[in-house]
Amino acid sequence: MGYVLEVRNITKRFGGLVAVNDVSMGVQAGEVVGLLGDNGAGKSTLIKVISGVYKADAGKILFMDKEVQIDSPMDALAMGIETIYQDLALAENLNTPANIFLGREKMKKALGFLNVLDHAYMQKESSKILEKLDILIPSLRNRIRALSGGQRQAVAISRSIYWDAKFLIMDEPTAALGVAEQKKVISTINLLKSHGIGIIVISHQMHDIFQVADRMIIMRRGEKVAELVTKNTNADEVVSLIVGAETVTK
Amino acid sequence: MARAGGFTTLIGQRWAMLFLLIELVFFSFLGGGFFTMNGFQIVLFYSTTLALLATAETFVIVTGGIDLSVGFVMGFASVVSAKLAVRFDSLGLAPELSILFAVLVTLAIGLLPGFVNGVLVARLKVPPFLATFAVQGITYGTSLIITQGSAAINVPNLANVIGNSYFIHLVPGRGIWFFTRPEAARGADVIDIIPTMVVVTVLVIAVASFLLKRTRFGRHTYAIGGNIDAALRAGINTRRHLVVIYVLSSLFATLSGIIYMLEYVSGKADAGSSFMLDSVVAVVIGGASLFGGVGTIWRTILGVLILSVLEMGLKMMGVQTFDKYIAVGIILIFAVLIDQFFPEMIHKED
Amino acid sequence: MGDKALAMKGGREKASVFSVLARNWSFFFLVLTVVIFSFTGKNFFALNNFQSIIHLATTALLLACAETFVIITGGVDLSVGFVLGLSAVASASTMQLLYAAHWSAPASVLVGIVVGIAASLACGLVAGVMIARFKVPPFIATLGTMGIAIGVSYHICGGFPIGYLPPGLTDIGNMYVLYVHPASGAWSFFARPASIAANQIKELVRIAPISFILIFVFLLLLWHLLKNTRFGQHTYAIGGSMDASVRAGINTRRHLILIYVLSTFLAGLAGIVDLFQSGTGNFTTFGAQLELFAIAAVIIGGASLMGGKGRILASAVGVLLLKVLENGLNLSGVQPFYRYIAVGLILIVAVVIDQLFPDLF
Ligand SMILES: Nc1ncnc2c1ncn2[C@@H]1O[C@H](COP(=O)(O)OP(=O)(O)O)[C@@H](O)[C@H]1O
Ligand SMILES: [Mg+2]
Numbered sequence: 001m002g003y004v005l006e007v008r009n010i011t012k013r014f015g016g017l018v019a020v021n022d023v024s025m026g027v028q029a030g031e032v033v034g035l036l037g038d039n040g041a042g043k044s045t046l047i048k049v050i051s052g053v054y055k056a057d058a059g060k061i062l063f064m065d066k067e068v069q070i071d072s073p074m075d076a077l078a079m080g081i082e083t084i085y086q087d088l089a090l091a092e093n094l095n096t097p098a099n100i101f102l103g104r105e106k107m108k109k110a111l112g113f114l115n116v117l118d119h120a121y122m123q124k125e126s127s128k129i130l131e132k133l134d135i136l137i138p139s140l141r142n143r144i145r146a147l148s149g150g151q152r153q154a155v156a157i158s159r160s161i162y163w164d165a166k167f168l169i170m171d172e173p174t175a176a177l178g179v180a181e182q183k184k185v186i187s188t189i190n191l192l193k194s195h196g197i198g199i200i201v202i203s204h205q206m207h208d209i210f211q212v213a214d215r216m217i218i219m220r221r222g223e224k225v226a227e228l229v230t231k232n233t234n235a236d237e238v239v240s241l242i243v244g245a246e247t248v249t250k
Numbered sequence: 251m252a253r254a255g256g257f258t259t260l261i262g263q264r265w266a267m268l269f270l271l272i273e274l275v276f277f278s279f280l281g282g283g284f285f286t287m288n289g290f291q292i293v294l295f296y297s298t299t300l301a302l303l304a305t306a307e308t309f310v311i312v313t314g315g316i317d318l319s320v321g322f323v324m325g326f327a328s329v330v331s332a333k334l335a336v337r338f339d340s341l342g343l344a345p346e347l348s349i350l351f352a353v354l355v356t357l358a359i360g361l362l363p364g365f366v367n368g369v370l371v372a373r374l375k376v377p378p379f380l381a382t383f384a385v386q387g388i389t390y391g392t393s394l395i396i397t398q399g400s401a402a403i404n405v406p407n408l409a410n411v412i413g414n415s416y417f418i419h420l421v422p423g424r425g426i427w428f429f430t431r432p433e434a435a436r437g438a439d440v441i442d443i444i445p446t447m448v449v450v451t452v453l454v455i456a457v458a459s460f461l462l463k464r465t466r467f468g469r470h471t472y473a474i475g476g477n478i479d480a481a482l483r484a485g486i487n488t489r490r491h492l493v494v495i496y497v498l499s500s501l502f503a504t505l506s507g508i509i510y511m512l513e514y515v516s517g518k519a520d521a522g523s524s525f526m527l528d529s530v531v532a533v534v535i536g537g538a539s540l541f542g543g544v545g546t547i548w549r550t551i552l553g554v555l556i557l558s559v560l561e562m563g564l565k566m567m568g569v570q571t572f573d574k575y576i577a578v579g580i581i582l583i584f585a586v587l588i589d590q591f592f593p594e595m596i597h598k599e600d
Numbered sequence: 601m602g603d604k605a606l607a608m609k610g611g612r613e614k615a616s617v618f619s620v621l622a623r624n625w626s627f628f629f630l631v632l633t634v635v636i637f638s639f640t641g642k643n644f645f646a647l648n649n650f651q652s653i654i655h656l657a658t659t660a661l662l663l664a665c666a667e668t669f670v671i672i673t674g675g676v677d678l679s680v681g682f683v684l685g686l687s688a689v690a691s692a693s694t695m696q697l698l699y700a701a702h703w704s705a706p707a708s709v710l711v712g713i714v715v716g717i718a719a720s721l722a723c724g725l726v727a728g729v730m731i732a733r734f735k736v737p738p739f740i741a742t743l744g745t746m747g748i749a750i751g752v753s754y755h756i757c758g759g760f761p762i763g764y765l766p767p768g769l770t771d772i773g774n775m776y777v778l779y780v781h782p783a784s785g786a787w788s789f790f791a792r793p794a795s796i797a798a799n800q801i802k803e804l805v806r807i808a809p810i811s812f813i814l815i816f817v818f819l820l821l822l823w824h825l826l827k828n829t830r831f832g833q834h835t836y837a838i839g840g841s842m843d844a845s846v847r848a849g850i851n852t853r854r855h856l857i858l859i860y861v862l863s864t865f866l867a868g869l870a871g872i873v874d875l876f877q878s879g880t881g882n883f884t885t886f887g888a889q890l891e892l893f894a895i896a897a898v899i900i901g902g903a904s905l906m907g908g909k910g911r912i913l914a915s916a917v918g919v920l921l922l923k924v925l926e927n928g929l930n931l932s933g934v935q936p937f938y939r940y941i942a943v944g945l946i947l948i949v950a951v952v953i954d955q956l957f958p959d960l961f
Pocket of ligand 1 (some may be wrong): 017037038039040041045046079080
């Protein structure tokens with residue numbers, strides 16, 4: 001089918017509650033899919049299954065057309081499936097390069113035998129990737145705590161891209177940002193798309209989704225209720241699907 | 251959420267009670283003279299000071315804080331009350347009045363360390379661990395300066411009479427006396443029942459428990475420990491509340507020091523030094539969480555009894571008491587592990 | 601984002617004189633106290649006194665290093681003070697036993713050290729597993745191992761210092777690097793010059809106690825570990841955000857266990873140092889509160905109990921500040937009781953500074 005990532009018939013239960021019920025979907029390279037639904041619809045649970053936080057009770061995951069086993073976040077990262085969580089998961093007491101390289105630090109030999117962190121290299125690489133993504137961060141040596149929400153978001157995105165993300169999942173990327181920063185994130189997503197990365201974006205901001213998504217998948221009470229092509233639909237239709245005023249299947 | 255059945259639930263909820271029972275049975279069979287009325291009374295008498303400190307600690311821990319200063323506030327209070335009693339006595343006051351004034355003035359002074367703790371924690375946002383450690387140092391230093399490093403002695407003997415009196419004195423065949431040991435019965439077998447200080451302590455604890463469980467103040471204390479932001483948004487004056495909590499903690503510790511002074515007829519700067527951590531341990535064994543929001547006074551008292559039965563039981567068995575620490579360490583870890591494995595069982599609202 | 605205001609907001613604050621001062625206030629405060637005590641303290645400003653302050657601070661420095669690592673991860677280790685005592689009595693009693701069984705002195709000492717350190721590591725391992733695997737709060741877990749350490753060490757020594765050890769421990773522990781005899785110009789390393797008779801010992805100038813070397817090596821090593829290695833970087837990361845560290849693929853469980861093992865290793869080492877310096881196996885007394893003073897020193901050095909920050913050298917400054925204070929007040933004729941008050945006040949100053957200027961460190 002040419003999907004980078006595809007899930008088939010995923011079901012995830014929490015005790016008696018069916019959080020995700022028999023959902024199938026796929027994302028192509030260079031495509032952005034918006035995942036929409038009311039609170040509790042099962043969006044976060046679905047992406048947590050993909051990123052290895054939860055294990056599905058039924059269904060399978062295909063990555064590059066091959067069935068894969070994702071048992072932990074590490075498995076997902078190793079394949080190139082990166083997730084940017086709403087809380088970003090940055091160590092706020094460390095600076096930008098330290099966060100981009102967190103857990104995968106570059107070492108060098110000092111005095112010929114001492115293995116030490118290669119701060120210079122990590123800094124150089126970090127500024128390269130930020131430049132590539134057209135992101136401006138005044139001083140890389142600032143701790144994350146001193147950065148704005150948008151800058152933090154940018155650091156999180158840069159980290160995924162630097163580590164060769166083939167597939168990116170973003171949970172509410174614009175939720176906590178000011179208007180200017182939201183715009184910047186949207187343009188970053190479009191840039192990533194042009195690099196051939198498959199992306200799932202969860203958002204409550206209808207406006208954002210219409211700007212970036214090629215397709216939309218709408219969930220309600222754990223089920224996928226619709227799959228729409230962005231240019232063939234409009235906000236009214238999407239909203240009524242989300243709240244369940246009518247059921248349209250494509 | 252589904253609840254695991256029968257046995258594990260029972261263990262999860264009642265292990266502390268169960269443990270205390272096991273201790274009692276164990277020492278009753280093995281301890282020299284443990285299973286006698288006197289044996290039990292000694293344990294209770296010994297528990298009074300720790301019970302008050304642990305009560306103090308419970309209030310603080312329920313808010314999610316910790317008070318490392320209680321042990322030394324207790325020592326401070328014992329020193330101050332002893333010195334004051336001596337002072338008033340030497341001014342020619344009647345012993346009753348000397349002791350009464352000493353107690354009242356000490357209670358007033360005892361609010362001070364708590365107030366400083368509270369202001370540091372609530373106003374200046376100093377972590378409770380550090381604020382109360384700093385205040386601990388300051389009160390300890392002050393008590394040492396007051397006593398010049400030795401014990402405060404020469405307290406009027408009335409203190410002894412009060413501190414070591416029993417509620418009821420029974421002389422078989424001759425009658426019953428309250429509070430004072432019958433002079434007439436000297437030489438005869440007097441059965442002493444219920445140390446007065448135990449009665450006082452139980453009353454104070456009952457009031458504390460009422461405060462925490464039944465009043466709005468208590469509700470707010472749990473609310474702050476559960477989620478301070480939510481408490482703030484619900485309109486609770488969290489800052490003032492926290493200051494009051496630390497003052498209250500200091501007050502209970504001060505009471506504990508005063509009782510120590512009455513029981514031991516002296517004051518010592520380090521009277522409570524070994525209780526500082528014991529009080530935290532008792533609260534944790536009682537099922538409270540250091541993250542706040544959970545814990546009750548009666549459960550804490552259960553923890554206190556577990557510790558003092560252990561200590562006294564070992565002592566009466568002739569075992570070196572420092573083995574107590576190994577046991578305490580293990581019980582503590584055990585308590586927290588149970589807490590981890592059966593959280594919903596212990597933290598169920600009762 | 602290209603917005604100027606935004607860029608300004610993210611801009612690195614210039615290292616103003618003020619921020620340098622505030623960031624290193626404990627160091628300047630240390631210098632200030634040294635200056636003041638030099639005027640007020642009898643014999644305070646003397647080579648011997650300075651050397652002895654640092655020499656006697658060795659164990660406290662090791663404990664503070666231990667707490668620095670733990671505190672950076674957002675934990676706390678209450679056991680270190682009593683692990684120090686456990687290590688001292690465990691190794692001393694082993695030495696005593698083996699030496700009495702006609703082992704050679706060096707062999708008994710070596711085995712003794714190994715036993716002491718092993719006992720310490722066991723405490724850290726237990727605490728670390730509780731904390732990392734079972735999510736027991738560090739305060740409680742280390743309080744538990746502290747209880748066990750107290751009990752076991754009192755059990756070993758029965759509440760009395762352990763003597764009758766192989767000879768020569770204090771000779772090593774209190775040795776100086778350089779001995780100079782100014783009158784004759786004779787000098788030598790590690791032992792008094794052969795040409796100097798016993799009755800001339802008083803005239804010798806001793807420079808650099810052997811403990812300086814130990815302190816220097818360990819501060820350097822631990823500084824390097826924290827600053828330049830992956831281990832150090834992950835220590836900060838875990839303290840900054842456990843979540844971020846887990847998702848970045850750091851094996852946080854193993855790391856935390858290692859941290860607590862490292863902490864008790866340093867505490868155990870401190871016990872051995874104490875054994876060599878005093879010549880007896882001393883248990884830790886209750887009032888000592890070694891762990892609390894170590895924590896205080898680390899906080900004075902600018903670390904936060906919330907985790908994520910702390911510096912080895914700053915912690916060392918914190919220790920020296922407390923030790924200089926103790927020594928200087930004493931030599932100035934102030935009653936020793938005031939020390940507790942002084943420590944409390946400085947601690948409050950430290951934390952309030954941290955609260956007022958959270959971004960300095
Ligand atoms: N760890 C969990 N345990 C139990 N129930 C959960 C858990 N995570 C999510 N749920 C439930 O699953 C449903 C879907 O949640 P979620 O995927 O977070 O929805 P969304 O992200 O669309 O708002 C909700 O009813 C939620 O309460
Ligand atoms: Mg969600």
